[in-house]
Amino acid sequence: MPSASDTVSTTDRRSRGSVALKAVGLLVLAAAVLSFPSVAANPFILSVGVVIMSYAVLATSWNFVGGFTGYISLGHAAYSGLGGYATGLLVIHTGVNPWLGMLLAGLAVAVLAVPIGIASLRVRGASFVIVSIALVLILLLVFQSWGSFTGGSNGLRVPRPFGPEVLRPEQHERFFYLHAALLAVALLTWWLIDRSRFGMGLKAIREDEDKAQALGVPTFTYKLIAFVVSAFFTALGGGLYALWFGFLDPIFQFSILVGSYMVLMSLLGGIRSLFGPFLGAVIVGYAVEYFKNQYGDTQFHLVAMGLLLGLVVLFMPDGIIPAATNLVDRFRPQKTSIREVTQAELAEQRRTAGPEAAQADQQARTDDGTDIPTSDSTVTEGARS
């Protein structure tokens, strides 16, 4: 049996190794993303790359709410659409610098998200989803009917931020890097929150909101902050997309389908992982563009999208990254420190293990010196034996 000091040193060594591995992985990823425009065969491929990066920004922004708190919003298209329209309208009516306009639009949407969040986060789960859907539908109605201000169903033409001397391929390249930069900022923010006390509170809400509240986590405030941050980044993503694409149509901006893309991407990649939404965006974004290119914009992609979402929800609700990590972890020595286990997994373990196994497990852990009290009864039993 290894002593406690042994365990610590191996864990230490392993973590140092994994940090180095992570750094290398990050460098490779960054290099791959940054070199894409020079590798892309033609402007069309490059534009697909921009679309995928835009999806990645949106999905990562969505994940501030979905991943941390477990509240699934199907209506995040509302914030990307609002961000796009606000950016476009600001540039058109006030003539403000487009990038400043984008930032202002993001802030405005964040302010707007406060009352929406207050209304929708008051009741658990179900109401939140309902409000998120309702919001997209209401905005679609408003932006279609209010023709004099938003351009209505005819759409809104957004002036380009770069002059006419910048040609189309060049535009794509610049916007690709801009999207990548925004994605990097969003990922960094997610990572910082993930490691903070605030992030810990949010994850506690995801696993068990009642217990989190009982332990003193200000659940409502935390949820609201995560929600507003998410809306802010989503709006920035929408604004950047509007500046690139140069044209906004309410049907596509306030579409439930766009919101569900964000959910599907994040879920497919893994909502608990930093790069999950990015990975999902690459897969789903590529698939969507491929389908549109091959089969046109038919009803078929609705069916494919629906089936894919259904399959992910039924068979892989944790996503690709956790599944792959589990596979890799199987070949590693068992971890002995505190693990991150979901409530569902814990319940499952207890059910299969039964009381005797739980007791034996407890005993083993006590010997290891890494005692985690699982419940009151097992602790007292362990002490008695």
Add this chain to the structure above:
Amino acid sequence: MSLLLQSLVLGVLLGGLYALLAAGLTLYFGVMRVVMIAHSAFLILAAYLAWWFTSETGLDPLLSLVLTVPLFFAMGVLMQRVLISRLRPATLTMMSVLLTFSIALVIEGMLGFAFSGTQRRIRLDYGGANFEVFGANVAVVKLIAFALAVVSLAALFLLMKKTQFGQALRATIQHPEAARLIGINTERVAGYGFGLGLATAAIGGTALALDSTFYPSLHWHWIGPLMAIIVVGGLGSIPGAAIAAMVLGMGQALLQIPLGTTWAQTFFYIALFATLMVRPQGFFGGRLAQRF
């Protein structure tokens, strides 16, 4: 004055249909804590089936109910058994939303695939018939749709209150563990509850097909108002849903006079936001909604 009366009558007629559909949504939420996004997609599916039935056989679309109601009931039971019950209990509410959402997308896509995206309408001999009550014009088809909704709601009410199955269903809604303890097979009852909910979509869809034009993506226009209704009524309360449906349906019809049809739609969403701000558990639901 007659315009006002006209709107009121229209509101009541529309409210009846809303009430029936909202009752279905409430059933799903009651038995499984599931927010069923696909409800209105099934509504449109039923409308398409009624249209297809009429154009193939030349019979009255109301007769298609004989086929669609049992079919939808079976589909509901199957859906609960095969799909919904597979989800993990800890994340059921959220994941079931996504699952039913994906079902809605598949239905919409398949409808577009099979019947194309063009707008459809059933031509009826009595389609243009109407009569006057105190100066208000009432179309016969709207009245039939309303009667259908009221009869189904009454049947549902009797089923819930008077039969043993209804008692078991209500017990399952109120407290699943306790219901299991006294020997109710809650799994099976939940399946049947789901089937009943989907059957309301079959009836509602046929009623809808009588007097309106429909197309595959129409279900998005229905799901929003229906969701608003069940939240205002209090998630899980069938009488609450029915009352909220009537009130909101009438409100929409009345607001159409000064605002026009498009802006009157926003009434539902404003009511939804107001309810969540003032009384998040809804006006009639109480306990159930607050816990979830």
